[in-house]
Amino acid sequence: QVQLVESGGGLVQAGGSLRLSCAVSGLTFSDYGMGWFRQAPGKEREFVAAISRGGSRISYADSVKGRFTISRDNAMNTVYLQMSSLKPEDTAVYSCAAVKFYSSIRYSRNDVDYWGQGTQVTVSS
16 A cells, blocks of 8 residues: 655745655655645645655755655655745645656656645744
8 A cells, every 4th residue: 555644744934944745655765756836725636846766866846846855765765855945835735646657757647646635834923
């Protein structure tokens, strides 16, 4: 059974930082690209960041570039999202995603094979 379990969400003031983690089990972690998506109330789920199987290729949404950092530890089967300089507009449910096959490192929702359940991030102004 494949499981992606996020942690690290919470309430933070604007300008603050949070680190999200996603622990993965039930699949060969190094066979999958990993990504983070987010969904704000009333909006569609959107791409945030992605990292290739070995970690050599990374992409970010323009809205988070320079503020968020994605990384992975293949020995720990975990992917991380370090979020800094948070803004109220970053408030959303953040979900990690596992992607087996991809032609572009900027994953679309349709590329995703497995989703985590999500973790709430709330940034107060």
